[in-house]
Amino acid sequence: MMAEYLLFATERYALPILKPLASALQDAGHGVHAWLVDGATGATLPAPVRMVGGARDAVALRPRAVFSAANWVPPFVAGAKVQLFHGFNVEKREDARGHFRVRGLFDLYCTQGPATTAPFQALSARAGHFKVVETGWPKLDPLFGPEDPLAARLRAAAGGRPVAMFASTFTERLSAAPHLHAAIAAQVAAGERYWLLTLHPKCDPGLVEHYRALAGDNACFVETEQLVSAERAADVLVADTTSVVSEFVVQRKPVITFRNRAPKPHMLDFDDPAALPAMLELGFAPPAELRAELAAYADRIHPYRDGRSSQRVLAATDALLAGELGPLRRRPPGAALRSLQIRRELGYWGPAAR
Structure with missing residues (x-):
């Protein structure tokens, strides 16, 4: 009825x-x-x-x-x-x-x-x-449903390169966005990887525009309604204490966190923006013990x-x-x-x- x-x-x-x-x-x-x-x-x-x-x-x-x-x-x-x-x-x-x-x-x-x-x-x-x-x-x-057309387009835009995603909370004291902009901009300019960039819609509009400006051949800015498609398309996430970290982990994919409020064994946490390149190398080639931690945490928070x-x-x-x-x-x-x-x-x- x-x-x-x-x-x-x-x-x-x-x-x-x-x-x-x-x-x-x-x-x-x-x-x-x-x-x-x-x-x-x-x-x-x-x-x-x-x-x-x-x-x-x-x-x-x-x-x-x-x-x-x-x-x-x-x-x-x-x-x-x-x-x-x-x-x-x-x-x-x-x-x-x-x-x-x-x-x-x-x-x-x-x-x-x-x-x-x-x-x-x-x-x-x-x-x-x-x-x-x-x-x-x-x-x-949608992470586990049929093929996602937007996710497929994002992967295609990468042209076969590894895909990194950046997401940040709007909570100012916890946000990585102001601290990592220069380091991420350098990574985007290098072009070794393709970047999907997104910020919480409550973030400072000026900061959002700084990240939007990085879009081009090596990066695109993703709106909040497209977040799940971006998570599906990306191989590694760079973030902070945003709940996007947990959403991404459900896929058993590596997460790199900047000054996470409560870092855990499944995270690759760091506190110096200069360390981002080294953390990315580790995230794109995670050791077996990190993969095990990712799977265990995913099962605790969302086993479906x-x-x-x-x-x-x-x-x-x-x-x-x-x-x-x-x-x-x-x-x-x-x-x-x-x-x-x-x-x-x-x-x-x-x-x-x-």
Whole structure:
């Protein structure tokens, strides 16, 4: 039976998370709508996804479920509230303030792998107002699906050369982008490897333009919506404490990190920009022990390599709505205050859907 579903995002970088889920919903014969606010305003998802104009339209839609790739979700819209996450846990902050912060807004957390499932299950057992199902992450479905045309074009542009990718977080104290620009520019000029360059959309616009200016015969700049294709096309990643590191590692490909906040054995971490050439040599010829660490970490954070995480999200949502996951307790008192804050942010004071 056809049902209506709502996809919710507050930033452009959420679109690659929601797009595979939209395809899975459409394949199942459901209606798919998207409500994009804040930093995602003005963006779109491909038809037949229908864009929601505002809060009143979202309430009137009465979706069966709302899938959020943000830290929050509008509680006054009907349907199960499902958290998809906007990234991996890269330990930018303490757990209580970061990846494992529970805000009292969601009914279901769809976790990416064992490393996050167990902590959220422990939180669920104590709180009782949400359920947890390990599904894998929809954003990574295209990494393991059929051939990606954009990834193929990026590889073709390399002309047979090895492909390096650079990505950086927007968190200023953790960003490698200001420190590595000169070293990367030298590598691009040398032309030994082809470079895919991307920065978080919240990065300083001037810095983004510095990296865009490196595009040419030996490099191209990749927009945030094209990130997964770039990850698929690249052989080695150079980054910092961005969650792109974990996304890339899921493929068992080497990652070189600059001053990572919590470096781990699967990373090639360094702190001197002058060391970049040597780190690249090591990344493109990784020893067996590094490959083993990459595989082990990938299995902990995202063991799914079948490209069907979106389908598991839908199955988990169906199980929740059918009562198969058990009853939910009432939301915590703080959720009411957060609901009022969300209404104010969205400018909606009308009735909630019933």
